[in-house]
Each structure stands twice: as C-alpha cells, then as structure tokens.
Amino acid sequence: MDSSSLNSAELQRLISQEKERAMVNEMVAKLTSACWDKCITGTPGSKFSSSESTCLANCAQRYMDMSIIIMKRFQSMQ
Amino acid sequence: MDSFSSPSSGSSSSQFSTEEFMDQLKTQLAQAYAEEFLETVRGKCFEKCITKPGSSLSGSESSCISRCVERYIEATGIISRAMFSAPR
Numbered sequence: 001m002d003s004s005s006l007n008s009a010e011l012q013r014l015i016s017q018e019k020e021r022a023m024v025n026e027m028v029a030k031l032t033s034a035c036w037d038k039c040i041t042g043t044p045g046s047k048f049s050s051s052e053s054t055c056l057a058n059c060a061q062r063y064m065d066m067s068i069i070i071m072k073r074f075q076s077m078q
Numbered sequence: 079m080d081s082f083s084s085p086s087s088g089s090s091s092s093q094f095s096t097e098e099f100m101d102q103l104k105t106q107l108a109q110a111y112a113e114e115f116l117e118t119v120r121g122k123c124f125e126k127c128i129t130k131p132g133s134s135l136s137g138s139e140s141s142c143i144s145r146c147v148e149r150y151i152e153a154t155g156i157i158s159r160a161m162f163s164a165p166r
Contacts, residue, residue, distance in 0.1 A: 011099070015103070018104065027161070032153050035157055040149070045145060045149070058160075061160050
C-alpha cells in the first residue's frame with residue numbers, strides 16, 4: 001500500500017482537525033477585537049495597566065459564560 | 079518520462095500525497111489568518127492613533143502605532159489564554 005497517496009478517511013480526519021483549529025483562531029480574533037474595543041479606551045501605552053489586562057481576561061471569560069447560557073436557553077426552547 | 083526512470087512521489091498532476099495537500103492547506107490557512115490579523119490591527123490602530131490626519135505622520139502618531147501593534151498582539155495572547163483556562 002502506498003502510504004503517501006490520498007486516503008479519504010485519514011484526509012477527512014486531518015482536514016477536520018485544521019477546520020477546528022481555524023474556528024478557534026477565528027474565535028480568538030473576534031473576541032480580541034470586541035474586548036479591545038470594550039477595555040482599551042484610551043491611547044495604547046507601552047504596557048497595559050492592570051485594569052486593562054484584567055478587563056481583557058474578564059471579557060474573554062464572561063463571553064464564554066454567556067455562550068453557555070445562550071446554548072442552554074436555546075436548547076430549552078427546542 | 080522514459081521507462082528507465084522511477085516516478086517521484088507526487089509528480090503526477092492528478093495525484094497529491096496527503097502530506098503535500100495538508101502542507102498546502104496549512105500554509106494557505108496561515109496566510110489567510112495573518113492577512114486578517116493585519117487588517118484588524120490596521121483598523122484598530124488607525125482609530126486609536128490617527129485622530130486628525132495631517133500632511134504626514136507625526137512622531138507621536140508613529141510611536142502610538144508601534145505601541146498599539148505591540149499591545150494588540152499582547153491582547154490576543156491574554157484573550158487566548160483566558161479562553162482556555164476559564165473555570166466552568
């Protein structure tokens with residue numbers, strides 16, 4: 001068997017992995033953009049203030065919490 | 079191709095090895111991601127640093143832009159870590 005040739009099941013698995021990675025990257029990008037707007041209100045400094053970096057971390061975690069609530073709510077409506 | 083030479087892997091135009099295909103896929107995804115990232119950074123830093131466009135970039139505008147890029151990259155790291163260590 002030629003192990004370098006296109007194997008459909010293996011390829012599907014690899015593509016599926018890449019798709020998941022791409023979705024994660026996309027979520028990080030979207031969330032960073034939204035949280036930047038919410039948390040970095042002034043001119044960017046040479047480092048983040050502790051309130052800015054806390055806000056960014058909180059923002060991401062609250063978004064995840066919100067996602068769960070939305071899913072549960074949506075599922076309870078099915 | 080004559081009958082004495084052995085075929086090299088992936089040389090046929092109708093066949094890709096899985097590895098070659100995945101390499102190309104990953105490269106293209108990385109490029110697309112990088113372009114999207116750059117476009118986002120351009121937008122954010124233009125908004126934060128260039129409030130009244132003059133006839134050239136001032137020194138303070140340039141340093142603001144540098145800091146903005148560094149901070150945005152740092153923000154991406156903070157968000158990414160926060161997403162994957164959030165207690166459920």
